[in-house]
Amino acid sequence: MSSLAQEEQFHVLAETLKLSERSLEIRWSDGKNANFHYLWLRDNCPSGFHPSTQERLFNLTTVSPDIYAFEGTFDTTTLYITWSEGAHKSAYPLQWLYENAYSPDFKKTLTSVIEPWGTEILNSLYEVDYSDLMQDDLVLFNWLKEVKKSGISYVRNVPCTDEGVTDVANRISFLRQTNFGTVFDVQSKPNPINNAYTSEALPLHIDLINQETPPGYQFLHCLVNDSQGGESTYADGFKIIEELRETDPDAFHLLTTITVPMRFHDFETDIRTRKTIINVDENGNLVELRYSPHLVDTFDMDESIMDSFYLAYRKLMDLINDSRFVISIKMKPGDLCIFDNRRVMHGRNAYEAGPGYSGARHLRGCYVDRSDFDSRLRVLERKYG
């Protein structure tokens, strides 16, 4: 019931109240109608919440499924109900009822904050300075809002220490640990356990699609980039998916409904999941892209679907390779890129030594999950929103 904490003026009045068998109806002074079911009302009686934790203590099974309002009245601020059982009375702030009404007149139009992008983002890539970000909560708040919108941003002048990347990430929340640790170093290694730890080109991909929930926001901090090549590449998966959805709805449908096995394994781990390559929520909003050719295991859908699935998958790949969507940035020491790993794909060009270049390249990375990123943004919104 926290929305009551807001100090906004609320001017709508209740005009009429009608009690029916399983719900009551309020007609408001702005002409809207709202139905409230008795089970919903009883379950949300303000007396049923813990005063300190604000968590619900009320046990719905202590009332019958047929509980009803024996009596109902209202004044300018409050709806009062006397219940048919338990000798219980409830009082609901009208503002709270209005804000939580779920009838057709109150249908919420969800406006997405996501702004998909193509290469034009290079003209307006959001940047912040490390010192500003670390010292000023308002800078942090605005930065988080921008990162939420575009899914990508750069921080400049991050100290080239081991702690640079975690200092920035911890400004938001704690780190998401994975089988690669809480912090990982991306540089050529002998006997690499994954392709990132070589000097080869790394095609665009999402990290760790083999996890039940892939890591949310990724932080990559450049400590050394003294090589020919080695540019970082990015593409907005959501932009690409929207084009696929529009131009080939059948392919989009297959990729959002048919699950495939995903897997990473080495000597110490064998982490698997089974998911669709594109995930949408029940309203069709994009939730995540799980694209990583390295980590999809052998496809095993029904024979009758296999060929059309592969054609759909290959069409998505074609779009991902399309230069209209890919940006390329050579990081220099002190640069840090944050991106939504479940939306924005990343990769790199191959790198090597050359005239004036030692061939060394070293990025240090970590993750913060979406839940914790969003939480931080909401809490800052209480103050700055």
Place this chain on the structure above:
Amino acid sequence: MSSLAQEEQFHVLAETLKLSERSLEIRWSDGKNANFHYLWLRDNCPSGFHPSTQERLFNLTTVSPDIYAFEGTFDTTTLYITWSEGAHKSAYPLQWLYENAYSPDFKKTLTSVIEPWGTEILNSLYEVDYSDLMQDDLVLFNWLKEVKKSGISYVRNVPCTDEGVTDVANRISFLRQTNFGTVFDVQSKPNPINNAYTSEALPLHIDLINQETPPGYQFLHCLVNDSQGGESTYADGFKIIEELRETDPDAFHLLTTITVPMRFHDFETDIRTRKTIINVDENGNLVELRYSPHLVDTFDMDESIMDSFYLAYRKLMDLINDSRFVISIKMKPGDLCIFDNRRVMHGRNAYEAGPGYSGARHLRGCYVDRSDFDSRLRVLERKYG
């Protein structure tokens, strides 16, 4: 392609090979038929995987969607293909093809390892001794298998130190961090931020349903339980859901398809998600229960669904309160309970001081996620399976 690593004898031979426009068909010596589509075959050509990381390097967009087998032959162990483009040849071990065939003759019958339980589990609750568990990988392996089956087990004689619970959890994997930290202490606290930190009864629930992915396995280690009451309670959510699915399929359907808002918030966090209360995979297998009356936010589904949803939800609650499903165990210092937090609900009876009891109760807890638990089990299976 790791299944080849297994040393099992493979006796089936290929008998005939027929090349068609988009796939080829193998008839095996055991009478089965398998179709393999050309895109699937090309994408799984053994030459396309990194020799060290075993990850796929091949880029499917380097071949056309209409690639086909120009020529195909086989011997007793291998299928050889010459492709219509790229002057490429592939060689596939027949055993690998047989094991990864996806035609109707090869339909896998998935056998679940899950064994739902009611109160009868008290007669056979799986227990291990701390020292055995810490020293013997085979004990660990058998324990993990049992925990996977029943979703619950006790470890006895865990040293009553701060590290007891993390020592056991780290035997499996690293810890899942949440806004409550990596390790949490369950005892009465002043100004509690959630109901667990009081001495009140705690009804059966799943922890942190407000997270996009709630923590997987929970570890609760009893350090002190010098109180009247304070028994731990558990119930197998999957057992309860199966009864609901059988007795009220409409309620089951609503609870698996209509999402509700879930939320935890305090001074520092505001973590929200939106999920169904019961999650099933595309084959109808149970994935998780998200039941916590404390943490469901105000329901906001369509007016036309609200009443029937509430009735379905209340029916689930009735089953959860049914004594046929609930077990009650008073933990003593040194006991540690592990349970699958996304399947097995936990709670406790209220506790207080009394004759001979100080009223003190202290559990220490942490989590390991399902992905990492399963990974550990798979890796041990390589040796002991």
